[in-house]
Amino acid sequence: MTQFLASQLFQSLLAVLLAPLMLGWVNQCRAWLQNRTGPGMLQPYRVLRKLFVKDAVMAHNASALFRLTPYVVFGCMVLAASIVPVLATDLPFSPAADVIALVGLFALARVFMALAAMDIGTAFGSMGARREMLIACLAEPALLMVFFTPSLISGSTALTNIVETLAQSSLAIYPSMAFAAIAFVMVTLAENARVPIDNPATHLELTMIHEAMILEYSARHLALIEWANAIKLTVYSAIGVALFLPWGIARAGEWPMMPLAILAFAAKMAAAGAGLALLETVSAKMRIFRAPEFLGMAFMLAVLGMLTHFLLER
Amino acid sequence: MSFYAPLFAAIGVMLFWFALGLAGLARGGDERFVFRFLFPLGSIGGAVLAAAGLAGLSQAPAALVLPLGLPDLPFHLRLDPLSSFFLALLGLAAAGISMFSAAYFRKTEVIRPGLFGLQYHLFLASMLAVCLADDAYFFMVAWETMALSSYFLVTTDHKVPEIRRAGFLYLLIAHLGAISILLCFGVMQNTAGEYTFELMRGARLSDFWATAVFLLALAGFGAKAGFVPLHIWLPEAHPAAPSPVSALMSGVMLKTAIYGLLRVTFDLLDQQIWWWGVVALAVGLITALLGVMFAAVQTDMKRLLAYSSIENIGVVLTAIGLAIIFHAYAMNVLAALALIAALYHCINHAAFKSLLFLVTGSVMHATSERNLGHLGGLIHRMPWVAWFGLIGTLAIAGLPPLNGFVSEWLLLQAFLLTPGLPNSYLNMLVPVATAALVLASALAAYVMVKFYGVIFLGQPREEKLKQAHDASNWERAAFVWLAASCVLLGLAPVAVIGQLDNVSALLVDATLSGNIGRSGWLFITPASPERASYSAPLFLMGIVGTVAASFLLVRWIYHGRVRRAAAWDCGYPQQTARMQDTAEGFGQPIKQIFEPFFRIERHVPKPTDERPYYWSKTEDYLWYWLYLPVAKAAEWGSRLVGVLHHGRIHLYLIYSFVTLLALLFLIR
Numbered sequence: 002m003t004q005f006l007a008s009q010l011f012q013s014l015l016a017v018l019l020a021p022l023m024l025g026w027v028n029q030c031r032a033w034l035q036n037r038t039g040p041g042m043l044q045p046y047r048v049l050r051k052l053f054v055k056d057a058v059m060a061h062n063a064s065a066l067f068r069l070t071p072y073v074v075f076g077c078m079v080l081a082a083s084i085v086p087v088l089a090t091d092l093p094f095s096p097a098a099d100v101i102a103l104v105g106l107f108a109l110a111r112v113f114m115a116l117a118a119m120d121i122g123t124a125f126g127s128m129g130a131r132r133e134m135l136i137a138c139l140a141e142p143a144l145l146m147v148f149f150t151p152s153l154i155s156g157s158t159a160l161t162n163i164v165e166t167l168a169q170s171s172l173a174i175y176p177s178m179a180f181a182a183i184a185f186v187m188v189t190l191a192e193n194a195r196v197p198i199d200n201p202a203t204h205l206e207l208t209m210i211h212e213a214m215i216l217e218y219s220a221r222h223l224a225l226i227e228w229a230n231a232i233k234l235t236v237y238s239a240i241g242v243a244l245f246l247p248w249g250i251a252r253a254g255e256w257p258m259m260p261l262a263i264l265a266f267a268a269k270m271a272a273a274g275a276g277l278a279l280l281e282t283v284s285a286k287m288r289i290f291r292a293p294e295f296l297g298m299a300f301m302l303a304v305l306g307m308l309t310h311f312l313l314e315r
Numbered sequence: 316m317s318f319y320a321p322l323f324a325a326i327g328v329m330l331f332w333f334a335l336g337l338a339g340l341a342r343g344g345d346e347r348f349v350f351r352f353l354f355p356l357g358s359i360g361g362a363v364l365a366a367a368g369l370a371g372l373s374q375a376p377a378a379l380v381l382p383l384g385l386p387d388l389p390f391h392l393r394l395d396p397l398s399s400f401f402l403a404l405l406g407l408a409a410a411g412i413s414m415f416s417a418a419y420f421r422k423t424e425v426i427r428p429g430l431f432g433l434q435y436h437l438f439l440a441s442m443l444a445v446c447l448a449d450d451a452y453f454f455m456v457a458w459e460t461m462a463l464s465s466y467f468l469v470t471t472d473h474k475v476p477e478i479r480r481a482g483f484l485y486l487l488i489a490h491l492g493a494i495s496i497l498l499c500f501g502v503m504q505n506t507a508g509e510y511t512f513e514l515m516r517g518a519r520l521s522d523f524w525a526t527a528v529f530l531l532a533l534a535g536f537g538a539k540a541g542f543v544p545l546h547i548w549l550p551e552a553h554p555a556a557p558s559p560v561s562a563l564m565s566g567v568m569l570k571t572a573i574y575g576l577l578r579v580t581f582d583l584l585d586q587q588i589w590w591w592g593v594v595a596l597a598v599g600l601i602t603a604l605l606g607v608m609f610a611a612v613q614t615d616m617k618r619l620l621a622y623s624s625i626e627n628i629g630v631v632l633t634a635i636g637l638a639i640i641f642h643a644y645a646m647n648v649l650a651a652l653a654l655i656a657a658l659y660h661c662i663n664h665a666a667f668k669s670l671l672f673l674v675t676g677s678v679m680h681a682t683s684e685r686n687l688g689h690l691g692g693l694i695h696r697m698p699w700v701a702w703f704g705l706i707g708t709l710a711i712a713g714l715p716p717l718n719g720f721v722s723e724w725l726l727l728q729a730f731l732l733t734p735g736l737p738n739s740y741l742n743m744l745v746p747v748a749t750a751a752l753v754l755a756s757a758l759a760a761y762v763m764v765k766f767y768g769v770i771f772l773g774q775p776r777e778e779k780l781k782q783a784h785d786a787s788n789w790e791r792a793a794f795v796w797l798a799a800s801c802v803l804l805g806l807a808p809v810a811v812i813g814q815l816d817n818v819s820a821l822l823v824d825a826t827l828s829g830n831i832g833r834s835g836w837l838f839i840t841p842a843s844p845e846r847a848s849y850s851a852p853l854f855l856m857g858i859v860g861t862v863a864a865s866f867l868l869v870r871w872i873y874h875g876r877v878r879r880a881a882a883w884d885c886g887y888p889q890q891t892a893r894m895q896d897t898a899e900g901f902g903q904p905i906k907q908i909f910e911p912f913f914r915i916e917r918h919v920p921k922p923t924d925e926r927p928y929y930w931s932k933t934e935d936y937l938w939y940w941l942y943l944p945v946a947k948a949a950e951w952g953s954r955l956v957g958v959l960h961h962g963r964i965h966l967y968l969i970y971s972f973v974t975l976l977a978l979l980f981l982i983r
Contacts, residue, residue: 053873060882062774064694066705069862076861083857096838097853098715101727105715106854108760112712115764119895122692122773123884127896134764135904138757142750145727149746153734158847204885217883221869293908304747311743 005093009083012092016082016239020231021045023238023274030278045231052224060121060217070117071218071225077110078232086164087239088262099158100148103240104141107192110229111137118214129213132289136198136210139296140191143184146303150181150310151244160243168247176313180306182245186280187299189237191292193230196281198292208286235270238277242269321371322379322394322447325402328364329443332357336436343429346421353432354417355789357439361410364443368403372396372817378449378513385452391511393449396817397582400658401446401574408566408665409439411797415673416559418789419680431471438464438563445571450511451500454575458496461571462489462539465564469556481551488548492538496575499531503583515583525584529591532579533598540572542632543602544937546625550609553621554685558676561617565624566669570661573631580639581654581822589643589738595636600748603629603755608912610762611905612933614687614898616675619766620668623711626755627664631657633752634726637733637745638823644736647825652841653729654823655815660722662811663710663804667719670707670797671766674700677790678770681783687766687898692775696783701771703794708767710801712760716851716858718804721839723756724849728841758905765901774892806851808839899931906933914939 025042032039059067083094084103098106115130152158154175155166167178191198194211204212215226246269287295335357339349371377376395384390394402416435420428441464444457466489470482504510507518520528538545553561580587606625613619634657641650675685677700684690694701710717730752733745775781786794804811809831816826831839840848869875884890906913914934920927959970 053869056874056876056878058878058880058883061879062692062695062882063879064772066694066772072862072866073858075865076858079861079865080854080857094853094857096844096848097850097857099847099849101724101847102715102720102849102854105713105720105724108712108757109709109714112709112714112760112764116768116772119764119768119772120694121882121884122892122895123882123890124894124896125884127768127773127901130764130768131896131901131904134761135908138754138761141757142753145753146746146750149731149749152731153746157845158728158731159845162845216885219883221873225865225869289904290907300750304750307746308743311739 009092009094012088013079013083013094016085016087016235017079017232020082020235021049021228023235023270024231026271027234027274027278030275031282034278034282045227049224049228052219052227053221055220057220057222059219062121063217064120067117067120067217068222070113071222071229073113074110075225075229075232077106077113078229078236081106081236082232084160085236085239086161086243088259088266092161095161096159100152100160100163101145101158103160104144104148107233108137108141110233114214114226118217121217123217125209125213125216129210129216132210133214135289136191136292136296139293140188140299143296143300143303144188144192146300146307147181147185147188150175150177150303150306153307153310154178160240164243164247167244175310177306177310178245180302180309182241184299184303184306185241185244187295187302189241190277190280191296191299193234193237195277197284197287198295200286208289210289238270238273239266242266242273318374319377319379321367321374321399322377322392324363324367325371325394325443325447326379326392328360328367328406329440329447331360332436332440332443335360336433336440339429339432339436341429343427346428349428349432350417350420353436354413357436358410358413358417361406361408361413361439363406365403365406365410368399368401368406369814371399371402372814374399388450388452388510390453391449391513392447392453393512394447396821397574397577398446400662400815400818401570402443404570404662404665405439405442405446405567407662407800408563408669408797411793411800412559412562412566412669412673413439414796415562415676415790415793418787419559419676420557431468434464434467435560438468442567442571446574449513451504451515452510455493455497455500458575459493461568462486462493465560465568468560469552469564471557471560472555475555478555481548481555485548485552488538488545492535492545495531495535495538497535499528499535499579502528502531512578512583516585519585522588525586526588526591528584529580529587530594532576533595536572536576536579537598538572540569540576540628540632541602541625542598542628543605543625544941546602546606547935547938547942549625550613550618550621553624553672554615554617558617558672558679561620562669562672562676565621565672566665569624569628570665573628573635573657573661576635577654577657577822580635581642587639587643589640589741592636592639592641592643593741595632595639596745596748597636599629599632599634599636600751600755601629602626602632604751604758605629605912607755607758607762608905608909609933609935611758611765612899612902612913614902615685616678616687616690616766616770617672617685619687619762620671620675623759623762624664624668626759627660627668627711630723630726630752630755631660631664633748634660634729637726637729640733640736640741640745641729642823644738646735647823648827648830649729649732649735650823651816651819651825651827652725652732654819655812655827656722656725656729658815658818659725659804659808659811663718663722663801666797666800666804667707667710670703670794670801671711673790673793673797674704674707677786681785682777682780684777684780687769689777690770690775690780691773691777691892691895692771692780693783694771696775696780697771697785699791699794700786703791703798704767704771706798706801708763710805712763713756714760715849716805716854718801721805721808721849721851725839725841726752728847731847732842761905765898769896769898769901773895774890776892776895806855808849808851809836812839912936 029039118126118130155163199210378393381390441460448454503515507514541549610622638653710719713719713723730749838848838850916932918930
């Protein structure tokens with residue numbers, strides 16, 4: 002039992018502490034692709050430290066909900082990081098939620114974020130909240146359809162079992178999972194506020210979505226939100242890696258397998274981050290009302306993947 | 316004796332409510348006596364009823380024949396797990412709503428408190444009677460009493476023409492439904508030979524007549540529940556009624572229709588045909604999607620909640636459709652899962668929708684505004700209402716660890732198990748239908764962010780909102796009661812499902828008890844622990860633990876200093892309350908994306924207009940495609956009949972003579 006708990010604590014802490022590094026890596030790759038030197042991979046940590054040290058400035062009419070939200074969002078993301086099998090499967094916390102509950106957890110964080118954005122009552126805040134909720138309600142069905150295919154293959158919605166089934170399956174690659182993988186990448190871009198849906202690097206007033214919501218936050222509150230976003234990106238990448246490249250993951254408590262698992266995981270995440278930077282460099286941000294088409298395409302790809310599973314793999 | 320105790324308790328509460336109504340009539344003008352004394356007593360009745368329902372859930376059916384009613388047609392009563400569940404639901408909601416009403420009503424709103432009290436308690440008692448009835452005759456008497464008393468409650472403020480119109484529409488559709496239900500019982504009586512449910516249960520209908528019964532029941536109960544296309548009365552009647560009445564109608568009355576549908580489909584009919592389930596599934600999904608889309612574009616907070624009720628009822632019908640499909644293919648455990656998801660969603664909806672309607676009541680009292688465009692920033696003036704409203708909002712948006720998420724999760728699990736069905740078309744189509752359900756629930760989160768954000772957050776949009784007062788103590792007690800139900804139903808699903816198992820054992824001969832708690836009371840596992848599991852307590856612990864830990868760590872390592880300043884807003888100093896999103900603005904993306912579903916009239920100003928203004932109106936196509944043509948046809952028909960009416964007595968005598976001749980010719 003203590004070993005299981007140690008494994009759980011180790012994984013959660015690792016995911017939470019290394020999440021800013023993932024963000025730094027993506028930014029660094031993007032800088033290289035754009036022929037810039039870049040600030041270095043550790044920049045997100047420096048930003049976080051700076052923000053934590055500063056005094057928080059809040060609007061006069063900010064309510065308690067506004068102050069509570071960064072902690073809730075951070076808590077949701079830490080919980081998500083504890084549920085997703087990053088290094089090892091079969092963690093003590095993983096039966097607490099399957100993929101559907103995980104989607105619910107992200108939704109909880111998002112709703113709090115949107116409500117906090119409306120709390121001050123500025124034009125940008127409510128605009129950001131409205132756009133974020135719009136993107137989310139189009140992305141959620143697509144995300145669920147993506148999760149449907151692997152759960153039909155493995156007969157389970159628990160991530161642990163999905164990953165174990167896929168890792169040990171005789172088929173090297175499922176055709177249906179290829180469709181699902183493309184759809185998942187598209188949904189991940191939308192849910193993590195990346196190009197082409199949103200651009201995390203600008204405060205261009207008319208196009209911003211996520212940045213518009215957190216405009217009124219400063220100092221430690223902003224730090225928690227930024228950190229939570231880094232964890233969210235890491236968790237999404239980890240889910241993608243676990244679903245579509247499941248090889249080399251360890252069972253909980255299998256300490257001898259751990260170093261190999263860590264190496265394999267680091268390599269896969271580095272590849273995922275570099276891929277994300279490449280995608281962001283080659284694509285342009287789209288108008289907000291083209292987002293439904295983008296997400297509709299993701300949804301149709303996921304449905305195609307599922308039909309492929311019914312037609313070819315049963 | 317103890318076997319009959321829940322039934323007697325339920326009958327006792329029914330008579331008690333009836334007596335309270337009459338007592339109010341006796342001192343009709345005394346506002347304090349009616350509201351401050353009788354309504355709290357009624358609330359205690361509700362709590363007793365909830366306890367009786369809970370006790371009745373785990374008992375074998377208890378039946379009773381009352382020496383009342385017409386000759387040879389005495390009233391039959393029966394309390395089985397299905398009716399016990401709906402009685403518990405009624406008691407739970409009624410206890411909270413009566414408590415709230417005690418402080419809500421004043422003489423300014425209700426001209427005759429005594430009469431209002433009679434209608435209110437008669438409404439409660441008739442809903443109770445609907446669930447207890449065990450013959451078609453008593454059922455229809457109770458059903459009609461419910462329709463009439465709720466009609467009078469809707470038209471409480473009958474001096475406003477729109478409210479009279481809303482009430483008429485409600486009454487009309489309620490009676491279309493009642494005719495359909497009557498026909499449905501008529502078909503069953505034809506085979507059974509009598510009007511008691513006992514004999515109907517034993518009768519064996521041919522497939523054709525069984526289908527007729529199911530479709531008539533779907534239409535009849537659908538008119539009361541608000542299935543598309545019979546939903547149009549809800550968004551008219553709910554805003555017209557006083558808030559506690561809206562809460563009762565939305566939280567409980569819609570569920571009596573679900574009760575009726577379940578009673579006929581699973582109890583009175585001995586078997587189901589699989590395509591009934593497909594029909595119910597399709598109607599349910601369309602209802603859910605249309606309901607939530609229209610909710611997103613509303614500007615009146617009670618209309619918004621009414622459309623959200625349509626969505627939730629659609630979700631329940633979807634689950635029932637799935638249960639029918641599973642049961643028709645003899646997959647009883649999965650049918651039990653879908654059925655339990657439906658029942659769970661019913662009681663969840665009763666808790667959070669009642670809570671939210673009561674919240675709108677408090678807001679209306681404090682601000683006398685119903686239009687979202689005139690509200691805002693109330694979290695500072697009305698903290699009690701705002702924080703309990705937040706619980707209701709999160710619950711209805713289907714977010715873990717509250718109750719709305721549990722039923723949605725169970726339903727999605729049931730959907731994911733459909734690939735086991737022995738019908739390959741269903742295998743492929745049903746998972747796609749799941750996506751529609753997810754879209755509906757994601758849009759529900761959008762709608763609820765709009766509802767809560769526009770009312771309670773931001774800056775007050777009107778000067779008078781700064782004088783808004785918080786809820787009174789009775790109102791707060793009601794909020795605590797209903798919000799606690801939301802939280803408990805969310806945190807203890809294993810216990811709740813253990814009780815609901817009794818209903819599924821009665822209706823589909825299967826329970827989930829073998830599966831549901833297999834990993835202990837912390838986790839619900841609908842099929843097996845390998846398949847899927849969810850633990851709300853761990854969720855809550857995880858979030859609360861991390862929130863507390865991060866809060867303390869940040870203060871310990873760094874600091875907790877806060878400075879207040881003007882809002883930043885990208886450096887724009889002249890912020891006003893009018894620059895926030897209005898309700899229209901927040902709904903605009905939905906309006907644009909789903910434009911084909913709305914009938915939109917717009918006025919956009921030209922550059923040359925001296926007084927430019929924007930105006931737009933969003934309506935339901937169904938009103939123009941279905942209801943207006945039917946109304947026109949009815950008018951045309953009555954005009955044709957009107958040709959016969961000349962008001963001269965000898966002409967009428969000739970009509971009678973001709974009719975008599977024709978009848979003689981036909982019968983002979």
